[in-house]
Amino acid sequence: MHYENRNPPEGINTSDHSPVREFLRLSLSALVVLIAVGIFLNFSGSLLGGLLPFKAELWITERVDRIMQQAEQESPFADPVGQGSDSASVDPLEQYLQSMTDKVVAALELPEPIVITLHYRDDDVFNAYATLGGHVYLFKGLLKHLPNENALAMLMAHEYSHVGQRHPASSIGGGITMAAGSSLLLGAAAFENRFFSIASALASTRFSRSMETDADEAALAAVNSIYGHVNGADDLFELFTGIRDDNQLDFLDSFFSTHPLDDNRIQRIEEQAAANGWLATGAITPLPAQFLQWLN
């Protein structure tokens, strides 16, 4: 008997395909699918998160605080402004920030169960943010650049509006469902997760930007209520523009940024003021003379 191996014809066990065309077809299809799933997960998670009672937020933050203290770790919810010291020795900066908070909270007319707990952080970070349980953080790195009290009021009102509109719970709810969904859908594989993170950033930016816009609108109304005009409120966004220009934030970072572009925000403020008949001019209230000394 004669045995032989004939050389196999090419193209039977492999497909003749263009890798680049395959890449484009698969990438676009997957991007569409993942963005659609991401939007659905984010939307449903945000909706569920927003339904969480504020008391539940307080319970979560108190519990985290207690666990951190028991573990002798530094709790993010510890050391709020105006607490932990006797009233005679309260820091003048904290006194001032608390009095501004009282004014802004009153102007925002936050619903009953919602309380704001302000934290001042002596870090040179250009940031301020609100999180669960009404905890709001202001950093020295941002406060030291503020040009006047109106901009500070706008900043505080913006962050407190996030709390009032339950944005932290919605945002965290959306984040949790996105993370859970991506784990279920894709497992822990590195490739898909990198791809999914790009797709989910595209899917979630819109929600975050709409939250920022809502917070801006409520904040501007509060500033108008406190000062009788909205002059100085846009100084906050002009400050952001200046800092961004200094740091040369590139196009992609701007695109993926959760905050609307500063120029758009200034324009929207002007439109909102005009639509409501609010005065765009008026006396700017300076910050206390010792404000920078207090910060330092």
Next chain:
Amino acid sequence: MTFNLISFAVLLLIGFGFGQASERRHYRSIKKREEQLAGLAAIASKHPPVDRQYQQYLVCGNVVVASDYFKSFLASLVNILGGRVKSFESLLDRGRREALLRLKEQALQQQATAVFNVKYETVRVGGRVTTIEVLAYGTALVPQSN
């Protein structure tokens, strides 16, 4: 974000460029050696010829072939959308053919005239980028001189 996107694109480009070049080079080598070794038959049959006495040896050909970042990324997209993983077909094809060639080289060194009962085993090894090991093994028949 920009850094992530750029590093992702660079990894894809490197994977595509080097992966395609390496695959073409490997196929050229495979085809050349297949022609050289065409005279030695490697058969799946379990029934060797009975025309004469043969000494029998186990011969193996083993190869580990790595995919590239581009191919693995394409495969991960197919995992989401379903369909044929075309990017891995050539990887497995190369692995099987290379393993068989190595088996034949080992058989020739033992003056075998044929290899019977040839089988393949394939396993995935390594971590992030798909890497496969293909083992071809069979029984080499070496005619007894008596």
